[in-house]
Amino acid sequence: MPEDTNQMERKGITSVQNEHAPPPRSWRHYLPGLILFLNLFGYMMSSGVSGLYVPLYLSRKLYPTRTVPVSKGSICIVNETKASPESEAIQKEAALFSIYQTLVLGIPAVISNVFLGAFSDRLGRIFLFLTPASGQFISKTILLFCIYYNLDINYILIGSGIEGISGGVLAIVMASFAYIADITEKNKQRSAAIAYLEIAVGVGVVVGRLSTGYFIKATDYVWPQMTACCILSLSIFIIIFVLPETMTLNTKKTITGTSYMNYIRAIFSFYISKSNKGKRWKYNLCILIFLTTSFTIVGKPSVETLYQISHPFCWDSVKVGLYGSLAGLFQNVICMGMIKVLHLCLSDEGVAILGSISGISGFVITALATTDILLYIAAIAGGGSVLTLPMIRAIMSRMTSPDKQGALFGGIAGIETACGVIGSLTFNAIYAHTISFFRGTVFIVMAGIILTSLLLLVILAISSRQVPILSEANLQEDVKQKDDNVYEIALVNWKTLKK
Template identity: 35%
Template sequence: MKGNEDFIEKRPLLEDENCKQQHNEHSKKTAFPRWLTLSLGIIVVFLHFVSYLLNLYVMNQYSYKAYYEKTFPNSSHKSSGNTSACEQNTNTTEYKQQIVIQKLTSEWGIYCTLASNIPGIIFTINIGSLSDAYGRKLFFVAPLLGTVLKNGLCCVGIYYGFNIELFIIFYGIEGCTGNWISTMLMVYCYIADLTEPGKPRSLIYGILEGIIGIAAFISSTFSGYLIKWTDGFFYPEVTSVGFVLLGLMIAVFVLPESLPPSKRRDKVSFLENIGRATECYRPNFSPHGKQWMFINLLFIFILSGFANLGRIQVETLYELNSPFCWDSVKIGWYGALKIGMLSIGGMIMIKTFHFCVNDEYIALTGFVTSVISAIVFGLSTTDTMLYIAAVLNFGNTVTMPIVRSIMSRMTPAHKIGSVFAGIAAIEFICNMASSLLANAVYDATVEIYKGFTFFVMAGYAVIGIVLCCVHIVGQKRHEEKTYLISTTEKASSQYS
């Protein structure tokens, strides 16, 4: 096995030299140290994600209020920034109204998700491949600009009290330029340009997830207090515009290019760009991984997305209503605790596991925490149980970045943007489909058992555990076979 380990390390060593040569060329051009270049890219996605989540928390609660006022204008049970329209007595008219509003809000969330994600898929498939040909910096700008437009229009809509259905168009505008997933795609490419493959890159990806967790912690906590202090939703939405606008300014005026001209692919047509995003799932794409491994990793990524990405919207509805009846501040603090556990737990998991196991086992453990957390959340009837679920949630977001790291390790350096574009498009689909399914299941089961949708999410993670085990076994066999072939060829060469 020692020889096998030696073989596994030989390929990264060659790629390390390429990464160092690329970094030296980049440094001469920009005069930016690598740590600062990486930091700037992470800061941009940090600001974009803060803005995205702040908008998400604000609009989830604003849409609930807007539908209440639109559907039951004469009801005495009103919600605002400081109060929650929540009735715990199931026999009252107000409780029945509450069920209707939950359904309407859930359906509105479905339409917003579709409007944002369907055009976003097409856009994102292309920017990854295009960035392999034109460089990364240019393609940071479009998704940031789209979010500035969407959040700005939401501000106008809240201020003037537009019909809540009009906001769906605003989400569609953002989708045409990508969203935070597109920015994440570019940051992953940015990191891959500037880091060595293997554990060093996985660690940076883990740190990125931790930074994203901090962004989510800030936006979650901040949103509740902003809504409470202003007793409304307009100024919190203005704040979300400020964050993403700052990220746009950094991307345009400060962020250096990470991909030097000598490392870029040839320019190809629109259709060929789309083809490049899927080439890793074809035979003979890379000598470092079989076709089935890339396909299996794709399904692992999808299942992780289904288990985690659709939770925020339905969790907010779950907490707004009986038996919890939480206000905006309590929802914000809970989200902060959960996300804090994700960011801290994820970084600790990745760093600790790297001492004894490889990336594949980290992905497996992430699924295990997803199963336990979703089941406890679905069974929750008290605040304490919800907080326990948040603590148990500590590792359920590590799987997606770890899958990216594994795929980048198996991918030739000049094709990473294309591979990540395909993964980002799948993330769009996961974000859309998981939200649709979570909202649809919640809509169908809210009167029977509200926590059922979280059991469905746990089921996705169970299937993911099985696929991770398949990948671990297959990866070991592939490495052993490759090592034996390499040893045989070396021995034959020496004998000759």
């Protein structure tokens, strides 16, 4: 009987492993990395154009006689040795427009991302990719027309609203993470795959920022924006005609009127449902860490460009693009590429802690910087800040069953979008009200928020080590991997057979 019992236990465990095994893969299944690269490339190029064009437009509108070179990008005029009242007024107006744009894009994006992630578990991942990619293309095309015909910049808000309704760039990121979760196992392989996506993001950011500065200097603003639209259209072509669907007919379900609340319930169930007893505390702690970290990471770019193109730096489009590309290269390619090495001696929690420490140091140096060299030192010191978010995503994904990955990442994307909205509003408001006495105040605030994230990460690391480990000897011999779900289901099988 013991031999039969052991055979039944192994058979039950094997069936569970097969149930959760990823589907067969081909080279086409790795296309989310390319799609993410193209979207971030086009998005960063368009954002670079918008970030420099809006202050220039406002400078022309508010002070028509003010001589600022069109291709320069900086709002400092020639031979201006300190920040003038005009320069400060332009920065305040640009920050105010950024607030409007964030509201128009961010509020609908929060709602859209919550629904898109949950619905992708029913409608498929292609749907999740195509919706935000199409909205992004329409938004950037409207920006192109505004620049080409010198239209009022308020028309840009129409495109931002369309982009927000369709989910925005974070929905593309969410789609990529959900897709990778479908084709990888729930172990450090998934952490490495998520890091691969982060590298794709980094390369897209680097190439987009670097090329934009030189492109603007050489051709003005129209051609870079047109190129961004072409890149986004290529991404849509790949999604429609090349990318394979990972959700089969057996896993898709028809959406009915009574199922909407079930999707919303699925998103929040990770944090409130009694069925997650034993893991619910970890879900909630992880989402708090994710919230505090993404609040600064996503909200920072809205004020960073204004900080660089004004005194004392007065950077032009080339310097802004060069800095952004080098910082992106170091953060999203080199630091992300080191995750595999860091995993040799650190857990996911340890890597995330290292990232938070790096982020604090980077923000403090940026706040105190008065020269170009100090800004580059800040980028190096804070480069590891990008490590925290992918590690938290990996931790939460490993705790989640395959049929709920879309709901998980949908909720995460919704929170990340909300953090981007609130962060951008908060940091632009702080920057606009503190620019006259200490321009670096906003970065000190960011460092304090990351400090909160660091404290929560330490609690997570300590608590994770103190979770009691099940001690049934025969189960430990049969289950060697770290897949929590397989372990739990196998334990149920073992206890049933024991009775």
